[in-house]
Amino acid sequence: MGLFEPDEIKRERRTLAGREISVAVTPPLGERSLLAAPAGLLKGMGVTMNYLSHPSKIVTRQYPENRATLKFPPRYRAMLQLVYEDSGYHRCTGCRICERACPNASIKIISRRGASGKLDIDRYIWRMDSCTFCNACVQACPFDALEMTHQFENAVYDRRLLIFTLNRYAGPPASVLEKEPDPQKREAMMEPRDRYGGPVPMSGQPIPDVRPLGPPAPSEADPAPQAQTERGQS
Amino acid sequence: MIIAAAGTNAGPYVVRTVADRAAAALPVSPLLSVFYMALSLAAIGGLVAVVGMFLVYLERKIAGHFQCRLGPMRVGPHGILQTFADTLKLLFKEDTVPRKADRAMHLLAPFLSLTATVLVLGVVPYSPSLQIVDLNIGVLYVTAISGLGVMGILLGGWSSYNKWSLLGAMRAGAQIISYEISATLALLVVVLLSGTMSLSGIVQSQASGWWIWRAPVVGLVSFIIYLIASTAEVNRTPFDIPEGESELTGGYHTEYSGLRFAFFFLSEFINMFIVSALAATLFLGGWMPLRIGSWETFNAVMGLVPPAVWFLLKTSAILFLFMWVRWTFPRLRVDQLMRLEWKILLPIGFANLVLASLVVLWNLYFFPGA
Numbered sequence: 001m002g003l004f005e006p007d008e009i010k011r012e013r014r015t016l017a018g019r020e021i022s023v024a025v026t027p028p029l030g031e032r033s034l035l036a037a038p039a040g041l042l043k044g045m046g047v048t049m050n051y052l053s054h055p056s057k058i059v060t061r062q063y064p065e066n067r068a069t070l071k072f073p074p075r076y077r078a079m080l081q082l083v084y085e086d087s088g089y090h091r092c093t094g095c096r097i098c099e100r101a102c103p104n105a106s107i108k109i110i111s112r113r114g115a116s117g118k119l120d121i122d123r124y125i126w127r128m129d130s131c132t133f134c135n136a137c138v139q140a141c142p143f144d145a146l147e148m149t150h151q152f153e154n155a156v157y158d159r160r161l162l163i164f165t166l167n168r169y170a171g172p173p174a175s176v177l178e179k180e181p182d183p184q185k186r187e188a189m190m191e192p193r194d195r196y197g198g199p200v201p202m203s204g205q206p207i208p209d210v211r212p213l214g215p216p217a218p219s220e221a222d223p224a225p226q227a228q229t230e231r232g233q234s
Numbered sequence: 235m236i237i238a239a240a241g242t243n244a245g246p247y248v249v250r251t252v253a254d255r256a257a258a259a260l261p262v263s264p265l266l267s268v269f270y271m272a273l274s275l276a277a278i279g280g281l282v283a284v285v286g287m288f289l290v291y292l293e294r295k296i297a298g299h300f301q302c303r304l305g306p307m308r309v310g311p312h313g314i315l316q317t318f319a320d321t322l323k324l325l326f327k328e329d330t331v332p333r334k335a336d337r338a339m340h341l342l343a344p345f346l347s348l349t350a351t352v353l354v355l356g357v358v359p360y361s362p363s364l365q366i367v368d369l370n371i372g373v374l375y376v377t378a379i380s381g382l383g384v385m386g387i388l389l390g391g392w393s394s395y396n397k398w399s400l401l402g403a404m405r406a407g408a409q410i411i412s413y414e415i416s417a418t419l420a421l422l423v424v425v426l427l428s429g430t431m432s433l434s435g436i437v438q439s440q441a442s443g444w445w446i447w448r449a450p451v452v453g454l455v456s457f458i459i460y461l462i463a464s465t466a467e468v469n470r471t472p473f474d475i476p477e478g479e480s481e482l483t484g485g486y487h488t489e490y491s492g493l494r495f496a497f498f499f500l501s502e503f504i505n506m507f508i509v510s511a512l513a514a515t516l517f518l519g520g521w522m523p524l525r526i527g528s529w530e531t532f533n534a535v536m537g538l539v540p541p542a543v544w545f546l547l548k549t550s551a552i553l554f555l556f557m558w559v560r561w562t563f564p565r566l567r568v569d570q571l572m573r574l575e576w577k578i579l580l581p582i583g584f585a586n587l588v589l590a591s592l593v594v595l596w597n598l599y600f601f602p603g604a
Contacts, residue, residue, distance in 0.1 A: 041563060048300040048562045060304045 077133045078152040080126050082166045083145055089174035090167055091145035094121040101140035106131040112170065115189045120172040123193060128154065129162040143173070165193050247522075247541065249359075249434045253367035274366045278355050282504055287317045289503045293557055300561040324499075327492035332395055335489065339393035344490065344497035347386030351501040351508065353379045358511045359434045361521045361542035372433035373421050376512060377414070380467070383505065384410045387476070390498065391486035402485030405568065406469060406476035412575045413466035413473075419583035420460035423452055423590040424516045427599075437520035442527050442601045444519040449599055452590040457517040459583050461555070464509040466571070468502065470556060472563040473571060506556055507549070514548035521545040527601035 010025045051057055061070060082090045094111040112122040138146045156162060171177070171190035180186050256270035291306070291314065298305025306313025331340050354376055356366040369375050384407055391403020425431055427449050428439035439445075445453045466473035469485075477485025487498045514520055521541035525533045566574065593599065 044562045045558060048558065051302050052296065052299045055299065057302050058299070058304055059302045060298075062304070062307060 072150045076150050076152075077135055077148040079128075079149045079154060080131065080133075080137070080166065081147060081149050082124060082168075083147050084168075085174040085178075087174060087178060088168075089177045090169075091143045091173045091175070092121050092124060092167065093143060093145075093173050093175075094119060095142070097140050097142060098137035098146060101136045103134060103136060104130050104132060107137055114171055116172055116176065118172065118176070120170070120176075120189075121167055122170045124166040125163065126166050127163050129159050143175075145173070161196070163196075165195055165197060167193050169193055247362045247438070249362045249365070249368065249438070251365045251368045251434070274356070278352060278366070281355060282352060282500065285507050286500045286503050287321065289507060289553070290320070290499075291317045292553075293503075296554070296557050297561050300558070321496070324492060324496040329492035329494055330489075332489050334395040336393035336395070339389050340489075341494070343386045343390030343393060344494040344501075345386070346389060347383050348497045348501045348504075350379055350383035350386065351504045353382075354508050355504070357433055358508065359437055359515060359520055360511075360545055361540070362434075364542060365434060368432055368434045370430075370432045370435075373425055373431045373436070373516075376433075376508075377418055377421065380505070380508070381410075381414060383501065386498075386501075387486050390490065394486075394489035396489050398482045398484065398488045399486050402476045402482045402488070405482075406486055409469070409473060409476060409571060410467050412572065413463040413579075416459055416575060416579040416583050417463035417467060419580075419587055420456040420463065421516065423449075423456040423587055426587070426590050426594055427453070433515055433520075437515055437522050440519040440522050442525060443599075444517060444522075444524075446517040448601065449590065449593050452586050452593055453517065455582065455586045456590070457513070459579055459586065460513055460517070461552075462579060463575075464513065465556065465559065466575070468505045468509055468556075470506065471560040472566050474565055475568055475571060478565055506553065510549045510552035510556065511545075513552050514545065518548045518552075519544075520548070 012023055012025050013020050014023050015021075016023075059073075063070065082092055084090050094109055096109050099107045099109050106127040108125040108127075110122040110125065111119050114120040133148065135148060138148055154162070169190040169192050177186050177189065180189070252270055252274045256267045259266040259270060294316070295305040295313070297303075306316035309315040309319050331337055357369055357372050357375060359365040359368065387406045387410075388403045391399040391401075391406070394400070424436060424445055427445055428436045430436060430439065440448070442448070446457045447453060469476050475481070477487070479485075482488070487495055490498060519525075521544050523533070523536040523539055523541070523544050525536060
């Protein structure tokens with residue numbers, strides 16, 4: 001072992017409670033190389049000096065003057081949303097794996113017996129007020145139906161506005177809808193959903209000065225052209 | 235009194251302190267003498283304000299860049315006016331005293347801390363012509379007065395009637411008193427080498443080479459010991475357990491706000507400046523240019539740079555080192571802190587002192603004749 005080498009960490013097999021397990025062993029204090037500690041400190045100083053001398057490594061972004069040109073790291077996590085296919089259909093089958101994966105119960109899926117006779121989602125409710133943006137739901141989803149977007153400016157004056165219905169329509173996912181050739185039947189299987197509608201705090205109780213976001217109420221528009229416009233926006 | 239530079243190698247530098255000028259002017263015109271005194275007071279006040287503000291900004295900026303951040307950016311271009319804004323805020327902030335606190339002591343403590351700091355600034359030799367007073371016991375004075383600063387910290391923590399403050403103050407007391415021993419041992423080595431305690435005298439004794447390298451090994455060892463011990467004395471990471479924010483919220487100044495907090499804060503940063511200035515003075519030759527024995531051409535070229543610039547460069551280098559260390563190293567535990575001092579630094583310091591006496595005895599310097 002060299003004088004400036006960091007201490008070698010050996011792997012040993014030890015019997016613990018009757019079971020043989022692999023452990024990492026560092027040498028005892030007396031056997032460590034004398035200059036390993038100062039060498040380690042110097043190495044750390046090298047790291048910080050590297051940061052100081054390379055301003056290109058700075059990760060802080062200035063904000064809000066440049067919000068138009070703001071660039072995000074690829075894995076930046078903010079607003080959760082359902083992934084929509086080009087056809088405007090989501091991928092969610094309502095299997096509730098994300099609901100179980102959520103560590104603080106921020107996701108609640110209400111399913112219904114749809115027009116096709118099978119179980120599909122009625123409302124995908126996401127509580128941003130308790131969400132920690134841990135990404136567990138996105139990782140758990142077997143259909144890649146969820147994604148974290150970069151929309152981070154979510155401040156509101158009423159916390160009821162932090163509870164969203166994520167799905168734009170109640171109904172089966174794209175995998176089912178795309179197999180149905182008849183547009184009339186497809187339409188029959190889908191029912192539009194409001195972002196703040198349904199069994200969430202804002203439901204039925206208008207908040208003063210707050211215009212509900214998301215698609216208009218079901219009676220005002222039919223779902224198919226609506227899916228068209230939203231595709232155009234995204 | 236004009237102290238002529240000792241020997242030919244000291245070059246053209248003649249030390250003339252402000253106190254000397256005032257003393258010389260006293261029989262001729264007392265008014266001029268008073269003017270000199272007022273000038274030095276104003277200079278120290280200005281120094282405290284400017285150095286304090288500049289260091290706070292620098293620290294935040296450098297800390298940011300060490301951690302892949304930007305530091306202050308909003309107030310003024312690249313945040314250069316941030317410290318002014320913060321100072322204004324601290325000046326106008328309400329000065330609160332906890333209900334059960336010992337009011338008189340609580341109010342007194344920050345002044346004690348800042349006074350001890352300001353008193354040292356007067357003896358630091360900034361350049362041959364820029365030093366308020368040169369005491370013949372300069373090193374002893376500095377050690378004694380900076381020891382007084384602990385009183386302010388202890389008093390502040392004690393009188394706040396707060397567990398965090400008390401714990402922080404007690405930790406600070408234990409830490410500063412422990413590390414003062416090592417720092418003083420390192421200073422003693424330089425006193426031994428240069429044969430004087432006057433700070434200007436020590437600078438002049440380094441005319442043919444700085445003590446850090448001119449005294450083989452012992453100079454470097456005592457420099458490193460002094461750096462470590464003084465980091466602990468000014469409560470900076472990795473020795474910032476008296477105010478470790480993750481353990482004690484704010485340490486001894488938890489209960490302070492407004493101007494009094496500013497005093498503690500300021501004295502901390504000025505202390506860092508003082509410690510760096512002393513390290514530069516004692517080990518790196520202070521305002522003395524880089525001179526190597528009898529290399530006349532080299533010495534002449536180095537001599538073109540004014541002494542005050544040399545002092546500033548060396549002090550800033552050490553200040554930067556302090557900041558670099560602070561934003562790299564993790565904080566020590568209390569027991570590790572004490573072990574480092576009493577079991578490692580202190581024996582090395584004593585051995586180093588003995589070695590230094592041998593170096594002096596047998597004249598083992600580089601350029602012994604110089």
